Amino acid sequence: MNENYPCDIIQDLLPGYIDEILSETGTRVVKEHLEECEKCNHVYLEMKEGLNSEEELNETLALDGFKKVQQHTKKLKITIxxxxxxxxxxxLSIFLKVFVIGExxxxxxxxxxxxxxxxKTESLTISGTINLSSYHISRVVWEESKEEADVVHVLVYGAETLPFQLKKTDFTISxxxxxxxxxxxxxxxxxxxxVYSWENDHYEKLAELEDEIYSRLPELDKVKDALSYISGIEYVNGIxxxxxxxxxxxxxxxxxxxxxxxxxxxGDFEPQNFAVWISLDKPYQILIYNLETGEYTEDYSIIRNN
Known part of the structure; x- marks a missing residue:
């Protein structure tokens, strides 16, 4: 054991020895002392282990801090x-609403x-236009009424026109x-x-059918018994x-x-409890529809009984 350097001095030099900042001579002296002194070597090992644990703790804390910053940055990026x-x-929705879909x-x-x-095809074709300086036709659709039978609504949508966009103001729909x-x-x-009524468009045909009803059913008085066309086409036995x-x-x-x-x-109108069905094509067929039973019949006695 080197007696020139007491254990207290050697132990004071251990931190520098561990950090490798001693001079070459100091390093050699401490090393030789540790090889000979079990006590100082034990202190050295404990001190080195403690420093390593502290370094690991600092590294762990630094790593945890980095992870927290990374997670916060990730959340911020996701939020943005x-x-x-x-x-x-x-x-995009505003753009589509104003310039594409329209109102x-x-x-x-x-x-x-x-x-x-x-x-022949029983189809209706409607052509039209809009008179709005800054609008163009975006779409034209038709839909059957949910409240009224045999009624169709034609819906015309207009959107604002972009400076470079062709302005479409005419439409045709079938x-x-x-x-x-x-x-x-x-x-x-x-x-x-x-804009269209099949009844009005075929008023001559309906007038002919009404005359046929009055002539075939003398129980009905043309002066007193008014006929009111029920919208739509009614098929009876495929007719x-x-x-x-x-x-x-x-x-x-x-x-x-x-x-x-x-x-x-x-005066006043008194509704009857029956309706009259007549075929559209000759030879005309006439049936009585009983509103109470919901059945068609060729028995005209229901008219006489009213």
Whole structure:
């Protein structure tokens, strides 16, 4: 054992020895002493282990701190990404709404220029235009009314026109199966304009059918018993036909007339409990529809009993 260097001095030099900052001579002296002194070597090993544990702890703390910063940064990036995505979707939806999808136009902004019904295909073709300086037609659709039978709504949507965009102001739409139906232009929610009525378009045919009914059913009085066409086409035994409600005018010297397809009387109307069905094609077939039983019959006695 080197007696020139007491254990206290050697132990004071151990931190520098562990950190390798001693001079070459100091390092040699400490090393030789540790090889000979079990006590100092034990202190050296404990001190080195403690320093290693502290370094590992510092590294762990630093690593944990880095992970926390990394997680926070990741969450921040995700939050920014979500916000940017939502903002992009919002701007895109606004753009699509204004310039692509557009809004439903009202009836005074849409004009039907040509309306034609094809007797063979039973389809209706409507051509029209809009008169809005900054708008173009984005789409034209039709839909059957959910509240009224045999009614179709034609919906015209207009969107704002971009500076470089071609302005489309005309439209044409074909609607199938329009026999016995009525078509309206624009929104059914706040306003609508009738553009086609199969009944009005075939008034001569319906007048002929009504005359046939009165001539075949003498129990009905043309002056007192008013016929009201029920919209749509009614098939009976595979045969096309239409139905009429019957309303009898009551009251002294009372009469009835029609105005805008509406029955008007200076007396009162008494609805009958039957309807009259007549085929559209000759030879005309006539059946009585009992509104109480829901059955068709050729027995005209129900008319006489009313």
């Amino acid at each position: 990404g979500i916000f940017a995505g939502l903002l992009t979707l919002l701007l 439903l136009l009202s009836s005074h902004e849409v004009y039907a220029t040509d309306i034609s019904y094809d007797e 609607i199938p199966d329009m026999k016995g139906k009525t078509a309206y232009l624009a929104s059914p929610e706040y306003d609508r304009l009738e 096309e036909g239409i139905c009429y409600y019957v309303d009898t005018v009551v009251g002294e010297n009372a009469s009835y007339w029609r105005f805008n397809n509406q029955l008007i009387t200076d």
